[in-house]
Amino acid sequence: MIQALLLIFHVLIVIGVTLRILLRDDFSPQARLTWFVVLVVLPYVGSIIYFLLGETDPWNKATKRHNEVFDEIRAKASHLMGAPEDTERLIDPLYRPAFLYAASINGFYPVAKSRADLMADAEATNTHLVADIDAAQSHVHVLYYIWLDDNTGRAIAHALIRAAQRGVTCRAIADGLGSRAVIKSPLWQHMKDAGVQMAVAMPLDNPIRTILKSRVDLRNHRKITVIDSKITYCGSRNSADPEFRVKAKYAPWVDIMLRFEGSVVAQNELLFISDWMMATGKIIDDITLTSHPVEGGFPAQVMGDGPTERQGATPQLFAVLIASAQETLTLSTPYFVPDETVLEALCSAAHRGVAVTLIFPKVNDSWIVAAASRSYYRKLLSAGCEIREFKDGLLHAKTLTLDGKVTMIGSSNIDLRSFDLNYENNILLQDHGVTHAVRERQQEYIARSDLMTLEEVNAWPRRKRIWHNVIATIGPVL
Known part of the structure; x- marks a missing residue:
């Protein structure tokens, strides 16, 4: 009798989860099919796995709160967010x-008069960052x-402590999972x-509540630093040494950072303010929301994405950027598990004659990502893309350059986590000088990489290819 009741209960749960999956308009056919396979292969735990990993905001509370926060920010600071006509005035028609698509995500349009310096390395980043915090006045x-x-973490912490002790208002947010030890x-x-003033983004102090309200693996992956509304840093670096003690065997972590001044700083600060309001429920009303344009500077805009934004926004942005390339496109990312939108855009660009160069780590700290990434090599190489595997550590820099004119830099990877689960921040800019500097850094990565060839990939054993494809197939669940 008990077994019969358990069977009926299980069937009802599976039917309920199946109907939920079929009702999800935001799922791709591949994701929907993958979840059906999970339910069949793991009949007793598949429903639990879906509950833990399949829903991002089951009660839509986070999305509602996010929309309220941005409505409030727009009401107070729309003058800092740019306007559609600015795009027509500032950006090359190509x-x-x-840029317009990026603006559609959270309302930040290109603003004129920014400048940026590419940091030479981790030590130079620390030196400039600590000096800027030590010079902060507001x-x-x-x-x-x-x-x-x-x-690195202590240097930044102590700089904040010194600033706070001399009367500077300091606010710091750390992700509840990624920074759990320091918290x-x-x-x-x-x-x-x-x-x-300290805050934890998406805390894990009550795991049961987190599981019931969203997903444990929804994270704030952003890296934002703003000083006096005049300086901001954007790039791939966390507050951690290149030796990255928690995963030291993959070190050094090779990052890239730009130090910005000018109008775009205000947009990055507004993104921080949105995170502060989400994390604390408090508004920031003790600073004047203003910009500090730099004469002769270039146009740039902030793009912040996350699970409370429009589904598919980041891969669609990458696809539009890739489609804009006329001559060259160079991309570096540590985690490459693209959806069909980005994969086909890369292949299409190569087919129409764009020199597409992709730079990935040779050894990845995620065996899942490493296997899934290589499942796409044959298709990309066959289309004419060039693939380089960086061999001097874990290349963590997330960069995209187009035609020597346009750069996007920030925290977004080319994987399903960045696309669907993580809060990310990037800056998109149009400038020959900065793009040339980032392009030279990409060339340094290429010089320290091995070239992958179609012949080499075709020579991989069948078991290796099967393994890569199996992992890529279950990617939507992971």
Whole structure:
């Protein structure tokens, strides 16, 4: 009798989950089919897996709150967000579709008069960042996905402490998962005691509540630093040493950072403010929301994406950017598990004669991503893309350059986590000088990489190819 009741209960659950999957308009056919396979192959736990990993915001509370926050920001600071006519005035017609699409995600249009310096390396980034915080007069805002209690993490923490002690308003956000160790450390408490206002994005102090409300693996992956509304940093680096102690065997982590001044700083600050309001429920009303344009600077705009934004926004942006390329497109990312939109856009660009170069790590800290990435090599190489595997550590830089004119840099990877689950931040800009500098850095990555050939990929054993394709097939679940 008990077995019969359990069977009936199980059938009802499977039917319920199946109907839910069929009602999900945001699922691709591949994702829907993958979940059906999970339910069949794992009949007793598949429904639980779906409950844990299949829904991002089951009660739509986070989305509603996110929309309220951005409505409030637009009401107070629409003058900092740019306007559609600015795109027509500032951006080359070839690239306007990409900038306009980026603006459609969260309302940030290109603004004129920004400038940027490419940091030479991790040490130079630390030197400039600490000096900027030490020179702060009004406020400092920082947000990191990973904040470690190492040399870099302590240097930034102590700079914030010094700033707070001399009367500068300091606010710091760390992700509840990526920074879980430092959040529980004396360093975190030391910052609090010194007057730094601290917040945890998507905390994990109550895992049951997190599971019931959303997903444990929804994360704030952003890396934002803003000083006095005049300086911001954007790139791939967390608050952590290149040696990255938690995964030291893959070190060094090779990152890239740009130090911006000018009008785009205000947009990055507004994105931080949205995260602060989401994390704390509090508004920031003790600073004047203004921009500080730099004469002769270039146009740039911020793009922030996340699970509470429009589904598919990031891969569609990448696809539009890729379609804008006329001559060259160079992309680096540590995690490459594209959806069909991005994959076909890359192949299409190569087929029409664009020199497409893709740079990935040779050894990845995620065996899942490493296997899934290589399942796409044959298709990309056959289309004419060039693939390079960086061999001197884990290449963590997320960069995209087009035709020596346009650059996008930030936290977004080319994978399903960045596309669907993580809150990300990027800056899209049009400038020959900055793009040339980033392009030269990409060439340094290429010089330290191995060239992958179609002949080499075709020579892979069948078991290896099967393994790659199996992992790629279950990608929508992962």
